[in-house]
Amino acid sequence: MDDFLAQFRNKFIEDALDLLHQLESDLLELETNPKSKDHIEAVFRVMHTLKGSAGMYGFGYIEEYTHHLETLYDLIRINKLLLSGEILDLTFQSVDHLQNLLKDDELAQENNQYKHKWLMEQVSEQMNREVSEVLSEEVLISDEEETDEQGVATYYIKFIVSEGLLLRGIKLPNIFSELAELGQYELVDSGTNEEEDEIWGIYLATDQGKDAIEDAFMFVMDECSIHQVSPFNLFEKEIFLENSEHFQTENTPPNERLTILEAVEKSYQSQGEDASLFEEEPQEGLKDAVIATEEAVPLEEVLINAPEGIEKPSVEEAVTPDMTKDENIRKLQEVLEENQNLINLNLDKQAASRISVDAKKLDILMYLVTELVSVQSQFESGMNAEDMSTIEEVYHQITKLTRQFRDNALEMRLVPVYDVVVRFKRLIRDLSKHLGKEVEFITQGMETELDKNTIDKLAEPLMHIIRNCLDHGIEPAEERQRKNKPEKGLIKLTAFHSGNYVFIQVQDDGAGINPEIIRNKAIEKGLIQASDKLSEKEIYELIFQPGFSTANTITEVSGRGVGMDVVKKKIMEIRGEVEVNSEIDLGTSFTIKLHQTIAILDTMLVQSEDMHCLVPIADIQTCMFLPANEIEARNHTNTLMYNNELIPFVNLREQFHLKGTNPEEVRVIILHKQGEKFALVVDKIIGNHQAVLKPLGKLFRHEKIITSASRLGDGGLAFMLDINALNQAIGQKAS
């Protein structure tokens, strides 16, 4: 029973975290545009929703606090209070506090208790500043309810057709039939917002008042805003249609808009009045409409591939009878594509333990499963047959299917980098405030996809790098002025694909890294000798050394330079590499190179005695044979000649203290990692292996070079060699 309750509570926590995430991005929007009604409304809604569900699941303090904030935002919403920077700061702190409350709902921790009390007082104080006069100049559209002598007024309803709506399975036709009952209405297409949600504008003349409209939009209140535009019936004025662009916010040319308007109107005349159509499933409605315009087949094909719920917004658009066939298809495809994007974007809003998957990928999975079932029955009949040819064919099909299953599964795990960016926006905002530096944060290529695990583990090191850019990279405003740079600093986060890798780059336009300073510091710290000759690249590498710090003053923000070595370690844990480039006074860039997926790896299977090991193909430069005595003769230095270069080598046999002796001829694998070359000596190279890696677990954590293993065909296991750790082990032996 407790488990049952706990399950619901966890679900609430997950949802609440989603909501707070959402809230954070709304707040960031509000910061740039504090008068945005939509976002104020959104904040209010989040508070309202949180309050309701917190109460249900027994999070009393959250309920209390959100109730308080809700009241505050209600005042702002109705223009009794101006949204000040102070309030925004307070709300940001509230987000943090609410997150703490989710973990500590009893206020068991003293600082949470204190914080709760303090924040509550702060919010109350803000509420007392309530301004009495309505800020009429600030408001474009008045909220006062006025009507003409018949009690009719015209309202403008801005309706955002968001992905949430589609996924919730809201039936738009039902809403419109309710609107039709209220009075006369017109639908205008007013474009898309920055999230690429479609925005519909609806003019409605009714004598029922605003409450009745709100009732009609009850289930989609979060997605729409209702304002009175005139205290009379606008549709009676002929100038309305001519001037309709006046009421709209988007810049679509008026004639185009009118076509849509007319088209929609016509479609409702021809089909909308058939009430039964609206009672049916929307998809049915669409099919009917499609048949009516005589292109049932192609459209249905598109629909089959569409994720559930996407057809709905298409209803009104697809049914326009005056559109040509091609236009109609294109329109529908556009809608589908757009919704595809929405679903992709939706990924980032999910809590860490859940993942939303593109419906297309699920379709492929289903297809693969049906294939597998049929192959299985072929296999069965093949077993009864005399000759082996059927079995052989089945084998090839299974091989192909396995590969397809693998690709499908890997694709499902891919998540856009976008996922982590919201967190950074907030971090940069808080830090730049804290440090008194103005910084602009731009992102590029955030739709680049990475394995979910990689993304989760990437957040921390990336955050550290960004923090360093802000703290050490970007100079204070006065200094920037002196250098003829814009006062506002710039941090750019870029993600892109190249070959089998995904690159993530953080660039700043700050002071850059002075190699001389790094060098002197490293000598001072005893990391290098004054006589050592290092290339610029090697010098930059020094910042990743443990215990290295260049900031002259230790700041609260990036601490004592314990950071960068941890950054490198974390990135190496996800099998990535990191590189620094810098120019004095122009800026610094950190480039992280990552594998797109780490779940399955292409490796080479090698063997020494009875031990099987795996080497990532990506790290192998070349392989060669050498007589064992040649290697043994070089044992005193552990280096060998390769391409006129002396490179260190490590013998698997010695590294793992294996019994037995080298065979007459050994295999030498030349590895290339982080710009360093070294060789691995093994008895045998067996071949390619697609490794599904599993961790060895904590019982074996003393072993640094092998941390995971993969199952072989014979039931045995092969150890994955951590090439970085192996390289380091060589270094340790040498010193």
Next chain:
Amino acid sequence: MNDITNQVEDTYLSFLVNDELYAVNVGKALEVHERQVITRVPNAPEYLKGIISFRGELVPVIETRLKLGLPERDDSDAFVIIVLELSTDEDRLIIGAIVDRVKDVIIIPRENIKPVPKMKSSFNAQFLQGIAQYNQEFLMLLNVDKVFSEEEISILSDSLDLVKE
């Protein structure tokens, strides 16, 4: 409902190690494996015989004889692996224990379990949770959670220097 829980609590899997009878609670045992290939892990302590793949995960295998301070088996001797689920402070852990032979599944009522008498010091008697008599034979009931948690501590102290960061 309660009867069944009691029954599980009182049900034991008995097995032979060095010709003596031991038992673990069936609630702890997930599977018994014969003829499983154990892959040796280099540089591991002696009682860690290696790893096996169990339900897609890697599971460490421990030689029960060495853990208990008994003489080591000959390489040619047959063995089975009992896969055990342990509850430690941190989380669920799965290990494989190498024993000579699995014998039976039996019910031992709680009142039949007696405290452990004094035993020879080379035998690790602290891993026993009690002694039970069953069909004129004595069974030593293993406290599997403890066998393993001891494990943890020794490994932890070995690698503490490396982990310190």
